Amino acid sequence: MRAEARIVAAGDGRGGTRLAVLRGESPLLLRRTGRPADGWATVHLVGGAAGPLRGDELRLDIEVGPGARLEMRSVAASLALPGRPAPPSRLTITATVAGGGVLHWLPEPLIAADGCDHIAVTRVDVGEGGRLLWRDDLVCGRHEEPSGSVRQDTMIRYGGFTLYRHELAVGPGAPGWDGAAVLGGRAVGTLVAVGVGLPAGPAGPDAAVMPLAGPGMLATAVGADIRTVAGALDPLCEQPTLAPAV
Amino acid sequence: MSLASLLLLADGRLPSGGHAHSGGLEPQIANGRVRNVDGLAGFLRGKLATTGLVSAAFAAAACADVTRSAELDGGLDARTPSPALRKASRAQGRALLRAGRAMWSLPPIGREPHQPVALGVLAAAAGLTPADASIAAAHGLVTGSASAGVRLLGLDPYAVHALLARLAPECDRIAAAAAARAGDPVDDLPAAGAPLLDIGAEHHATWEVRLFAS
Numbered sequence: 001m002r003a004e005a006r007i008v009a010a011g012d013g014r015g016g017t018r019l020a021v022l023r024g025e026s027p028l029l030l031r032r033t034g035r036p037a038d039g040w041a042t043v044h045l046v047g048g049a050a051g052p053l054r055g056d057e058l059r060l061d062i063e064v065g066p067g068a069r070l071e072m073r074s075v076a077a078s079l080a081l082p083g084r085p086a087p088p089s090r091l092t093i094t095a096t097v098a099g100g101g102v103l104h105w106l107p108e109p110l111i112a113a114d115g116c117d118h119i120a121v122t123r124v125d126v127g128e129g130g131r132l133l134w135r136d137d138l139v140c141g142r143h144e145e146p147s148g149s150v151r152q153d154t155m156i157r158y159g160g161f162t163l164y165r166h167e168l169a170v171g172p173g174a175p176g177w178d179g180a181a182v183l184g185g186r187a188v189g190t191l192v193a194v195g196v197g198l199p200a201g202p203a204g205p206d207a208a209v210m211p212l213a214g215p216g217m218l219a220t221a222v223g224a225d226i227r228t229v230a231g232a233l234d235p236l237c238e239q240p241t242l243a244p245a246v
Numbered sequence: 247m248s249l250a251s252l253l254l255l256a257d258g259r260l261p262s263g264g265h266a267h268s269g270g271l272e273p274q275i276a277n278g279r280v281r282n283v284d285g286l287a288g289f290l291r292g293k294l295a296t297t298g299l300v301s302a303a304f305a306a307a308a309c310a311d312v313t314r315s316a317e318l319d320g321g322l323d324a325r326t327p328s329p330a331l332r333k334a335s336r337a338q339g340r341a342l343l344r345a346g347r348a349m350w351s352l353p354p355i356g357r358e359p360h361q362p363v364a365l366g367v368l369a370a371a372a373g374l375t376p377a378d379a380s381i382a383a384a385h386g387l388v389t390g391s392a393s394a395g396v397r398l399l400g401l402d403p404y405a406v407h408a409l410l411a412r413l414a415p416e417c418d419r420i421a422a423a424a425a426a427r428a429g430d431p432v433d434d435l436p437a438a439g440a441p442l443l444d445i446g447a448e449h450h451a452t453w454e455v456r457l458f459a460s
Binding site for chain 2: 153155161162163164165166167168169174175176177178179180181182183184188190201202205206207208210211212213214218220221222
């Protein structure tokens with residue numbers, strides 16, 4: 001299955017956010033949710049079909065203009081599944097955030113079901129003065145099953161230079177992924193914050209909030225299950241500093 | 247290339263301060279994730295496939311073109327979210343440069359580059375190839391943590407060296423894959439991360455008493 005979805009959020013010039021483009025197709029359906037509040041637009045990603053399944057080629061493009069504030073969430077976890085023998089499924093997300101724009105990407109976790117083969121490519125470009133919260137949670141296998149293969153390939157740039165470059169591979173073919181250097185458990189979550197202060201330091205036994213070399217922060221948590229990860233990262237997504245800017 | 251120069255560069259007795267670092271093992275022993283040789287094996291396999299691949303690729307890239315050192319250094323910053331690990335890598339880079347300057351004639355690069363960049367620059371100065379730099383990086387990474395494991399857990403040194411021998415083919419494979427990408431643009435070089443190493447390093451940096459610097 002091939003599918004593309006695209007969102008363009010623009011400032012409406014009165015402190016609000018207008019969705020100039022909101023277009024999706026199954027399985028990437030987009031729904032504007034809630035009422036416009038405090039200048040924010042909230043969009044939920046709704047899985048319109050099972051998967052991603054092997055062979056799927058999915059693409060989501062997000063553009064946040066100056067003065068626009070967009071929060072993206074998803075209604076449920078996404079479940080990468082094996083499907084028929086085919087090349088890996090791939091979801092490519094690109095996002096640009098202009099100076100004065102704010103993007104929160106706070107979806108539910110991705111679950112790597114046994115036998116899946118999935119690649120998630122994320123490319124985010126934040127202009128100087130733009131703000132970003134980018135969350136990715138991954139659960140390696142459903143309850144008591146081995147993990148499928150997932151590769152995450154993430155690059156976040158700020159003001160034209162690379163702020164955060166990260167790849168993570170789990171499942172068969174990723175040596176030592178569940179050992180004591182990489183995950184040591186079956187769930188991991190990351191939250192990259194740009195233009196948003198988070199309290200740096202250890203954040204529980206298996207989590208830390210770290211100032212990046214450039215202007216941004218990363219919170220990372222690992223755990224035996226996603227509850228531990230959510231326990232460490234959820235509160236950071238609800239910081240008072242994240243209240244909509246005036 | 248000179249095989250003897252490569253052996254010098256890869257020798258654990260090179261006075262570059264490597265013995266002061268456990269490569270992230272000490273915190274994982276403290277939290278109980280590594281208790282024996284099997285736990286060490288899982289740790290080393292994951293480390294080799296992540297930081298090992300990245301270090302080897304950046305060492306090879308710096309060796310192939312030392313004028314890219316500054317750009318490569320920035321690339322490692324973007325791949326090292328933990329401030330404690332950035333600090334440890336730069337401290338080891340500085341110590342390595344000091345040893346290297348005594349041994350060969352090094353081109354001017356920053357005072358405190360990340361360790362893989364320094365290693366690549368030393369390799370180039372010694373007349374070695376990017377593939378040599380890459381195997382020295384991968385080998386140094388696993389042997390450094392392994393010897394820290396012997397000291398921290400009192401593991402049987404024979405069993406640990408048997409493990410290192412089993413990991414040697416994997417070490418070769420990772421180094422070859424890394425060297426093949428030495429000419430790639432910095433954003434395209436390997437970026438495999440290890441979340442537990444980052445988290446462990448941040449916790450470790452807050453301890454009042456520790457055996458290793460990182």
